[in-house]
Amino acid sequence: xxxxxxxxxxxxxxxxxxxxxxxxxxxxxxxxxxxxxxxxxxxxxxxxxxxxxxxxxxxxxxxxxxxxxxxxxxxxxxxxxxxxxxxxxxxxxxxxxxxxxxxxxxxxxxxxxxxxxxxxxxxxx
Amino acid sequence: xxxxxxxxxxxxxxxxxxxxxxxxxxxxxxxxxxxxxxxxxxxxxxxxxxxxxxxxxxxxxxxxxxxxxxxxxxxxxxxxxxxxxxxxxxxxxxxxxxxxxxxxxxxxxxxxxxxxxxxxxxxxx
DNA sequence: ATAGCAGTTGGAGTGAACTCCAAGTCAAGT
DNA sequence: ACTTGACTTGGAGTTCACTCCAACTGCTAT
Numbered sequence: 423x424x425x426x427x428x429x430x431x432x433x434x435x436x437x438x439x440x441x442x443x444x445x446x447x448x449x450x451x452x453x454x455x456x457x458x459x460x461x462x463x464x465x466x467x468x469x470x471x472x473x474x475x476x477x478x479x480x481x482x483x484x485x486x487x488x489x490x491x492x493x494x495x496x497x498x499x500x501x502x503x504x505x506x507x508x509x510x511x512x513x514x515x516x517x518x519x520x521x522x523x524x525x526x527x528x529x530x531x532x533x534x535x536x537x538x539x540x541x542x543x544x545x546x547x
Numbered sequence: 548x549x550x551x552x553x554x555x556x557x558x559x560x561x562x563x564x565x566x567x568x569x570x571x572x573x574x575x576x577x578x579x580x581x582x583x584x585x586x587x588x589x590x591x592x593x594x595x596x597x598x599x600x601x602x603x604x605x606x607x608x609x610x611x612x613x614x615x616x617x618x619x620x621x622x623x624x625x626x627x628x629x630x631x632x633x634x635x636x637x638x639x640x641x642x643x644x645x646x647x648x649x650x651x652x653x654x655x656x657x658x659x660x661x662x663x664x665x666x667x668x669x670x671x672x
Numbered sequence: 673a674t675a676g677c678a679g680t681t682g683g684a685g686t687g688a689a690c691t692c693c694a695a696g697t698c699a700a701g702t
Numbered sequence: 703a704c705t706t707g708a709c710t711t712g713g714a715g716t717t718c719a720c721t722c723c724a725a726c727t728g729c730t731a732t
Contacts, residue, residue, distance in 0.1 A: 424678080426679085428624060435721075436628060436678095438720065440680090441720065441721085456727080457679085457680065458729095459680090478644065479647035499659060499662055499668075499669075500661055503659035503660065506652055510653065510656060520603045520645070523600065524635065524642060527634065530636065531632055533633050535628065538628065547613075563690065564691075566691085581699070581709085582698080582707085638716080
């Protein structure tokens with residue numbers, strides 16, 4: 423697959439795909455005889471994974487660390503597991519906070535709806 | 548309350564508090580005769596709100612817009628409500644995605660745990 | 673063989689959200 | 703009167719994560 427195909431398929435810009443490769447967030451991609459990137463299905467799965475994790479707020483730093491461990495083979499299994507566990511925890515914490523904020527927004531909107539029904543009321547920020 | 552008191556209480560750096568005021572994310576804070584900021588309880592509530600929303604991913608841009616509307620009085624009630632509603636929606640979308648990612652991490656960790664029990668196994672990234 | 677287009681590189685530029693700094697002010701304690 | 707320490711300002715610097723650019727290469731179709 424060419425870079426533009428992957429870009430469309432994964433909805434990530436070609437620049438970002440090159441950037442991810444450059445900083446070691448995905449492994450080096452095979453090239454055609456002409457020097458163009460030729461992504462495999464496996465590459466795509468990895469890219470999808472990275473996209474998903476980035477989207478959830480995992481830093482490039484952390485994901486790079488994960489793949490660096492990966493490159494060092496199976497003796498890093500435990501370290502990788504622990505890294506994932508740690509990220510899982512902090513994701514869960516973020517999620518809880520965001521759920522609280524969602525509730526707060528819901529409440530605030532309901533207060534606005536009441537104010538909008540009874541004309542002439544102002545609210546505190 | 549002095550800036551350092553609020554900073555401690557809200558766990559936001561004094562620099563950030565000044566920055567939020569400068570960009571219009573919180574209203575201008577009263578000053579003592581000597582020109583020092585003197586935060587009111589109301590100021591604190593607003594700061595807490597901003598912190599909470601920022602933490603959930605709302606941009607400074609959006610929060611500024613909200614407070615700008617606020618300053619224009621009750622004729623902007625509806626606009627403010629709609630802005631909150633929109634942010635609520637996008638927060639909910641983010642939350643769902645992150646929940647999916649959490650599940651994915653859980654699964655991945657469980658796969659690692661299996662691999663760690665049966666020695667000698669390697670995994671795909 | 674030449675135009676056109678997708679791809680390549682290294683490196684510079686961008687935007688968001690802080691964070692830090694220097695130089696100065698002010699009130700309180702010795 | 704002087705030191706100390708918290709505070710002030712405007713503006714520069716930083717970090718993160720891209721995003722863009724210029725100059726170049728190499729297929730493909732005319």
